[in-house]
Amino acid sequence: MTTTPAAPSTFTPPSRGRLLGSIYAGNSRAVLGRGLLATRTSNYWIILSGFFEPVFYLLSLGIGLGSLIHGVTTTTGQVVSYQAYIAPALLAVSAMNGAIYDSTWNVFFKMNYAKLYEGMLATSIGPFDVALGEIAFALLRGLLYAIGFMVVMQVFGLNLAWTALLALPAVLLIAFGFASLGMAVTSYMKTFQQMDWINFVMLPMFIFSATFYPITVYPQAIQYIIEVLPLWHGVELVRGLTTGSLSWGLLWHVLYFAVMITIGLIFTTKRLKALFLN
């Protein structure tokens, strides 16, 4: 050996409480750090392309269709321009898209082909560290898209109230929710065909979740179905904040995402444990 003897390592193995001891080492930042380092080798243009999708919708539908529509009534009874109506919905969608991108297809690849988690879980890291770190990384892209979109909204004068600032933490919450559930669902997927089901669910949800018009146009039964889906909660929450149509009801949407995040984290962790620590 050519190297001189180094000092004995000074780090100590993390020890946690019994409950989380086997699944959490308190080191999800190492997983997040890995994700950030890995983006160095990825194609920035591809990352950037995801941002433009909702922008194109805003330009085409907002300007095109918007010229035919004069004012839409929000849930709280406020009348706003069509552009100001769909912009917050597209903001929620951009957060969702970014979060879903990394937490589904990329996770699917890392899990089944790159054997990334297998390597991670051979270290002192636990499945909850992996879940939290990967989900945090996935939501970052959602947050990035959303911030970009907020700037576009500001430029077009579509942020109608100061509470639009609160839309930022709101989109963070939304991205977290989608990343969390997205990774949980992906962890159960075994084939590419199954992955296509995710797209099959995402598209109708994008179109029907009060994105382009109020859901009151639907029969009551359909409205209930849409109100179960996460994007509707995201759209309503963000729309309330950017248009300034505040109500205590917004807190239900926050609660919805808190539950979604929790469920996603629990199932992702369980699944990682079942797959790689069996």
Add this chain to the structure above:
Amino acid sequence: MRAFRGNPAGQSSGLGSYPVPQAVITASSLTKKYKDFVAVDGISFEVAPGESFGLLGPNGAGKSTTMRMVGAVSTRTSGDLSILGLDPNDHGPEIRSQLGVVPQQDNLDQELRVRDNLIVYGRYFGIPARQVARRADELLEFAQLTDRAKSRVDDLSGGMKRRLTIARALVNDPRILLLDEPTTGLDPQARHILWDRLFRLKEQGTTLVLTTHYMDEAEQLCDRIVVVDKGAIMAEGSPAALIKQYSTREVVEVRFGSDRNAQVATQLDGIGERSEVLPDRILIYSDNGEAALTRIVERGLSPMTSLVRRSSLEDVFLRLTGRSLIE
């Protein structure tokens, strides 16, 4: 760090110099079942600190499953297992923090450069960034990959990837290094480079546990091996002791053509201590191979090819199971 520390004077890594070697791995009646399939069937063994211990067996013998249980990433069905005095059922992360794992298939991070692979892996163990950067450079040196530090993993040769995987496994300064078929699929030159690296670790007192189906690998690297087949241990001992116990000093390999081997075998009675008839050749076990070969020729049998060689673990395995290691 342990992997790089020379042995302090007066303390060798050999087994004998430890007054009472406390086993770093103790398995007793270790069993793993998948539904109806028994992958590991009640095996028991101990590994002493500084020892180089091998699990030798064919594919499907339960070696990898055993390694996964020892690596605290697979839960045993029954039996007892203690790694560094801890039960992996209760202390998985603590145990894993002190292990280095080289899996059968490289699972290097393809999205990261060579040096970043080491750094990120060290971060998984919670090693501070500055410390792990220094460690990464030492390990690149050790793995003879310093000039490839910024390369993509994909651009490395098979042998280089393997060395990087071993370097990665050393990043947390492990007390035990687990290697699952470390040289499978490598060309002879790459294997020898790898053996050299592993031998250095062994010399420095790193506890090595490796699985292999190459007898030459086991002979080169292991102080002690267990021969496993169908999830059970068939024999245990040092390579030399196993050969002595289960084989003769030398072996004569003769070929009479695939059609004639079985027929000729009956005419070889009395030559050597015993023989094995394989589809492509006949093995005759004798302490004096040349003499045995002379007697074969004296009987008027003329083999197409003949070879006298020393007995190897392959012969031990054949004796114990009636089958070849590599099929």
